[in-house]
Amino acid sequence: MDDQIAIPCVVMRGGTSRGPFFLAGDLPADPGARDAVLLSVMGGGHDLGIDGIGGGNAVTNKVAIIGPASMPGADVDYLFAQVRVREGIVDTSPNCGNMLAAVGPFAIEAGLVAATADRTRVRIHNVNTGKLIDATVSTPGGRVTYEGDARIDGVPGTAAPIELSFPDAAGARTGRLLPTGRPVDRIDGIDVTCIDAAMPVMLVRAADLGYSGREAHADFTDTRFRARLEHLRIEAGRLMGFPNPAAMVIPKPVLLAPAAEAALNTRYFMPHDCHSALAVTGAVAVATACVTSGTIAAEMVGPLAPPVPITLAHPSGQLVVRLEPGPVARVQRTARRIFQGHVFARRAHVPHSILAA
Known part of the structure; x- marks a missing residue:
């Protein structure tokens, strides 16, 4: 498979969204090369992402990239990417709070954060906004569990609760709660x-x-x-x-x-x-x-x-x-690990600059 590039990947549902989770070290550091890989993986250029693992809807064309924390006080970095497969665009301007629900479990199972008894708090640095968010994950016996009695609308069945806490969420991208200076x-x-x-x-x-x-x-x-x-x-x-x-x-x-x-x-x-x-x-x-x-x-x-x-x-x-x-906003979500393995990017889609890396 010399014409394909294998990349370790975990597909997870976070809240009412779903997408691949990658360790930052498994993707190119250069943003342009990274985005080319993501477009190839997700099936850019087609409404349904038919040549990749995109799901044909914005809530299933999302990507989470997790790595060691670059901000003091954080446990991990989380970069979110919205892949617009139809237009062939990767947009890292927003955060995604639903995918965020799966960051804590992923980070623990990837060995980036040590689990504690019963519940583990993971402090997440959202790279997109520079904000810190706390995720509290169920870890009975020091292991992540996805089974539980929590129910969220938009997802069938029940699962273990994950609490997301957003301290001081104002001005996530603009630096101001009311960016125009007016309420209307x-x-x-x-x-x-x-x-x-x-x-x-x-x-x-x-x-x-x-x-x-x-x-x-x-x-x-x-x-x-x-x-x-x-x-x-x-x-x-x-x-x-x-x-x-x-x-x-x-x-x-x-x-x-x-x-x-x-x-x-x-x-x-x-x-x-x-x-x-x-x-x-x-x-x-x-x-x-x-x-x-x-x-x-x-x-x-x-x-x-x-x-x-x-x-x-x-x-x-x-x-x-x-x-x-505080102010603090708290939301309960759930998550599930769905698939673990390798996803393939087509070598022809990736800039030559990373092939020799």
Whole structure:
């Protein structure tokens, strides 16, 4: 197999996402060469990633790269990559909180972190944002377990709980909770809130774009709506300080609507397709907006202040973000190890610069 490059790989589900996990030392250090390998592995250039292990959807075209910590106080580094197989782009601008749920178990089983009795805390440095996140993993007898009674909407069955704790999530990419300096901006006659907490997002009332906010994720197929939402997203990104948001997956657009059995109905876009559930980082951003005076979310839910649980409805059920003074946001997720072995990149896809390395 001289025309193929074998790379050690573990495929894991983290929360409501899935993708390959790599040790940083098993991939090229050069970002361009690394991205070429990832595109080859995931099947770049085809909507379904048919020539790779991409899953044909944004939630299954994600990659986690784990290595020794480069920040004091952290246990491991975690670099997230969103692979846009259709366009052949690897975007490392965002974090992914669902894939984050599997980082702790992966790091322990890879020998990067020593397990402790019953539960092990893994302090993760998210390289994308420079933020630290704590993951608490079930390790009875000093071994990772994936079996348990925790249930999260969007994933069948139950599994061992993994608690993610986001301390001081504000300004993950922009350095400011409200990057524009305002809780509400107006773009082409539409009110939006631009907020950056774990993930930069653009919040907009679903009703202002002709939706109820209770639609299934597959219902957002109208091309005029998608074009309008993308235009709003790009303009919001520019207001937030991103030089070329059209080439990035941030900010993420989120439609909001009142809910009977939750704080809000949410429909989260990645950024062009609606998520079948809800991104953890997006949920932290929306929950933070609920307690930030003047935002669209805060106006919808009324006065709230930490400590408080914020329940967000999404197409597959609900997700609860617990906001505590500090500020700290806590979310419960689950994960599962699915496959371990080698994945192959086509040598013809990889720059010659790494072939001699």
